[in-house]
Amino acid sequence: MQSALAKAVALILSADAELCNILSVTAKMSISSSLIALILGVPIGIWLGSSRFRGQSILLIINRTLMGMPPVVCGLIFYMLFSGVGPFGKWKWLFSVRIMILAQVVLILPIVVGNMETYVTGIAQTVKETAKGLGLSGWKTFFLLMNECVYQICSTYLLAFARSIAEVGAVSMVGGAIAWKTNVMTTAIMQYTNRGNFSLGIALGLILMTISLVVNILISVMQRRINR
């Protein structure tokens, strides 16, 4: 473990070109996929949590099931769809960052929706009554709800980001862990492990955890500011 720590420090200081590439692909992938999932998922979550309609419970059950979808299965589905022989093979998306983001959005979206729905269900009644009392329109009620959720949205984003950056099953399937192109931190760790180079794997893991820490600190600070 000690040698892994020394390796991690040496690796960062040496600013290895391949490591930089891995870091930038990881950042590009996880930030895009978590943001897209957030932008799509928050409105859906608020809508699901604040309205009552027929079939709502079925939608919720489906969503909660999808929250537990194994990443490898998600990756496999996209691999088959975008394979040369698959229906979307002509787009040539397989083994690109684009499809990694797409697969991750599908993985993360249900988590964002589920998280927002749970929270909104708790506050929707009060907010709606207030809005009714003030005579606000439907859209305005929606934005009022959204405003009430900002703290929760930050937490949800952290969850989405954490899932995205730590995930390996789907991205290794659709990304193929191609060096200089689709190799991200987690797939690189897998690769080094397979080569029997455990300490370098741990070194990369330490770097990954540090990045997570930084992102968490930043967003937590933002969250506290908003809450004041």
Next chain:
Amino acid sequence: MKKRLAVLLAMAMMASVFSGCGKKEEAPAEAPAVETEAPAEEEKTEVPAEEPAKEEAVVVNTVILKEADDKMLNTYSVLAVDPEAPFVDADGKAVEGVAVNTAGADALIQWLLSEEAKTLAAEYGKEEYNDTLFYVKEDAPAFEGEIAKATEETKTIRLSTTTSVNDSGLLGAILPVFEGEYGYTVEIQSAGTGKAIAAAKNGNADLILVHSKSQEEAFVAEGFARVLEGFESERLSFLYNYYVLCGPTEDPAGAASAATVMDAFKAIADGKHVFISRGDNSGTHTKEISLWPEELGITVEPESFADYTEWYTSANTGMGACLMMAEEMEGYILTDKATFLTFVANNGVM
């Protein structure tokens, strides 16, 4: 106040990571890179200073017991994927018009069979490991003509290959020469031979570089490979090395003193000594299956070794991870020599 500190701390960390990255990107462009490289150099010398003591403490206990037997020959072949192959989708329906970069595949194969690539491959690892990792086949097909340079359409070559050629560092050492000379980008996906071939059958590779004769022949028979202009066969075998039977230094089964590899395998099975199998349908796995005494009936199917689970360990993972497992469990293992040598070299730092 506290909040500001946290923000500052976070920003400082980000800045250090990113400025570190920036430096390297600039370094190759600027000639006086001495300044930026100096601190990294220092760090590097510091780390090994700590390590010698550790390296002595952790000696890899797994050693080569049996090698250079005719049965242990490990031949690598390269095959080009035929765009007209009978591709089928997940439901078994025929698919036409699968995109395959034939020009790119041609160029890479021609280069691999050129004198330049063969010399590079044969020299690979001699300095680092003091041993020959890959031998060039004497009767290997050769290419002497002109290799086409990359165009916008043919630039990206998808190579599906086995873990042994990639993890041993061979491709990483020789392909940049090809990329630099002809302007192609080779995207390497590495997996066991079984998976590598499956990727090609799914239309996700332009060529494959694998090492399992039976699986290659099946690939050809199914019509997925094509013959390059000027060559006779779909299977172009050009490199080889040896599989080696490795095990603990104590060698409880006496494998090292067995007359042949088959006898060594029989001794391991008779004594019920722990054996780590790749179990992933890779080339190494296929070879291992062929070496067990026939009466055991071990095949790739899990049912076939259900009675031997007390000693036969089907790991279903890559070569490096399997070697690690063999080391931990003091078991026997079949591996290609290149991966074993790189494993021993890497493992000193664990």
